[in-house]
Amino acid sequence: xxxxxxxxxxxxxxxxxxxxxxxxxxxxxxxxxxxxxxxxxxxxxxxxxxxxxxxxxxxxxxxxxxxxxxxxxxxxxxxxxxxxxxxxxxxxxxxxxxxxxxxxxxxxxxxxxxxxxxxxxxxxxxxxxxxxxxxxxxxxxxxxxxxxxxxxxxxxxxxxx
Numbered sequence: 001x002x003x004x005x006x007x008x009x010x011x012x013x014x015x016x017x018x019x020x021x022x023x024x025x026x027x028x029x030x031x032x033x034x035x036x037x038x039x040x041x042x043x044x045x046x047x048x049x050x051x052x053x054x055x056x057x058x059x060x061x062x063x064x065x066x067x068x069x070x071x072x073x074x075x076x077x078x079x080x081x082x083x084x085x086x087x088x089x090x091x092x093x094x095x096x097x098x099x100x101x102x103x104x105x106x107x108x109x110x111x112x113x114x115x116x117x118x119x120x121x122x123x124x125x126x127x128x129x130x131x132x133x134x135x136x137x138x139x140x141x142x143x144x145x146x147x148x149x150x151x152x153x154x155x156x157x158x159x160x161x
Contacts, residue, residue, distance in 0.1 A: 007079050008076070008079070009076070009077075009078065009079035009089060009090055009091035010079035010080070010081065010089045010090070010091065011089060011090050012081075012087040012088065012089060012090075013088060013089065013090045013093050014087075014088040014093060015086050015087060015088055016085075016086050016087075016088055017086070018088070019088065019096055020100065021137075022096075022099060022100050022103060022134060022137045022138060023096035023097070023099070023100050024096070025137050025140070026095060026096045026098075026099040026100070026133075026134070026137065027088065027092045027095065027096050028083065029043050029046075029063065030067070030078070030080060030092065030095055031080050031081065031082070031083045031092075032083055033063070033064075033067050034067070034080060035082075035083055039083070043060070043063070044056075044060055046140075047059045047060050047063075047136065047140075048060075050139075050140040050141075051136060051139060051140065055136065055139070058132070058136070059132070059133060059136030059137075062129045062132040062133040062136065063129075063133045065129050066126060066129040066130060066133060069118060069122055069125065069126050069129070070117055070118060070126065073118045073119045073122040073126075074117060074118055075116070075117065075118065075119070078091045078092075078095065078117065079091045079092075080092060094113065094116055094117065095117070097113060098110060098113040098114065098116075098117065098130055099130050099133060099134045099137070100134060101113060102127055102130035102131040102134050103130075103131060103133075103134025103135050103137065103138055104134075105131070107127065107131075110127040110130060110131065111123050111124060111127045113127075114126045114127045114130070
């Protein structure tokens with residue numbers, strides 16, 4: 001019996017435990033953000049608690065704008081696994097690498113990765129937002145490896161597992 005192939009971008013390419021802290025946080029926040037308003041409030045709360053109100057708000061706006069631009073100008077929808085899934089999808093892996101690369105100040109590489117996610121004319125803005133958000137994650141002091149816990153929720157149509 002033939003099983004349908006996973007939607008492009010959702011194919012598992014690794015597991016969350018293989019990611020650095022910044023990469024894992026990027027994926028978890030991406031999953032949470034697109035899971036609904038309650039989960040978005042969790043992202044907001046995490047950022048405010050770790051960074052304070054002013055820096056947390058700045059990080060939240062960067063992440064919110066980044067996600068909005070990826071939706072509005074994306075080459076295609078970014079596919080995600082559910083928040084509690086231990087698998088890492090190919091789009092999620094790209095996003096994690098993008099945030100970490102931008103946060104490390106590798107602007108040209110971040111611009112190149114951005115073109116995999118969005119139209120080339122939007123890539124510079126998206127790369128700038130990724131750097132701002134990634135630096136905020138660094139300030140949150142994520143270690144090299146992290147254990148990620150996440151609430152259960154009902155997946156949406158861009159979510160696998």
